[in-house]
Structures are given as structure tokens and as C-alpha cells.
Amino acid sequence: MSKEKLKGYKEIPIGGLITEPGSAKKFKTGDWRSFRPVWLQDKCTHCMICPPSCPDDCIPTEGNLPNIKRKETDFDYCKGCGICAQVCPFKAIEMKEESGFIK
Template identity: 70%
Template sequence: MTKLKTYKEIPIGGLIEKAGSSVEFKTGDWKAFKPVWDKEKCIHCMICPVLCPEDCIPVIKGKDPKRKETDFDYCKGCGICAKVCPVKCIKMIEEGSEGDSSD
């Protein structure tokens, strides 16, 4: 049986065959928690779309930008948006719980 190399023995490197290919795969279906956004409480400070690591909070651009609903096809439920919100208009709920209206 061949001994597998450890991560320290593997050479550094990688290959991205086609840039931007991750948008072809919906990756938000494994999250345990999801953000719920209170539109009325939101001050549209634009902190959450900027810090979202998956870029799944779309923005209506213009002189007075506004955020839109989270794209749950790509949201991983990391909670960064809820953590950074200055007015706490985003709360994390358990996926499939009573407060989850996506079922």
C-alpha cells in the first residue's frame, strides 16, 4: 500500500482552469443557519454587502445605494453580516426553524 503524502510534503501550487467558475455551482444548500434581514430597521450602511465573503448580498447601485434580499443559493450562513450590522437588523436563525420562511 502506498503511503499518502502529508500536507507538508505536497508542493505549493494549484490550477484554476476557468476563472469565475464558482458561480456555476449553487453552494448555499449546506448551511445550518441563515440570515434574516429586517428591511424596516436597515439603514443601508452597505457594510454587510462589502464584508460578505460570498458576495451574496446584492446592491441596487446609484447615488443612494440600497441592499436587496440575500441570495440564498450562495449564502453559507457564516453570520458575518449579522455580526457587523450596526443596527442589528440581521439575525441568524437555524435553517428550517419556525422563523425560516423559505420552506
């Protein structure tokens, strides 16, 4: 969570409009997660179905077609919705309880 000073109600735009683009990057929402998508690299074929399916755009890729590869999930922003695991045709993503990863 950002340590930014919270705005008073008089400073908030009418209707709570978001007036600046890219503001979601300021807030690391990964700590909302109760389930974590575990990427099983040995099963992954880099079919590229999961990266555009993620509503938080937190499955990074590298390279260009036809040699594009997915990389590890950005857990600063992954909310654990499980969509990536649902869409993966190779069962290369398993949802696991986040509590098992807390140190």
C-alpha cells in the same frame, strides 16, 4: 449541485488548479447553510457595511451612491457564515436556524 459529469483524475490539472475564472457561479452552495441571515428591513439603514463584508458576495445592491440600497440575500450562494449579522451596526440581520425555513 450541478449535474455536470465529474472529471476523472487524469482530467484534473496538477495541484487541482482552477484554470477558469468565475467557476464558483456553477455551484450553488446555499444548501451548505445551517443558519440563515434574516434581513430585518425595518431596522436596515442601507449603510452598506454588509454587502462588501460578505465573503460570498451574495448581498446584492441596487442604485449608486448616495442612493444605493441593499437587496435580499441571494440564498443560492449564502453559506450562513453570519459575518453580515456580526458587522451590521443596527442589528438588522438575525441568524436563524435553517431548519425553521425548510418546507
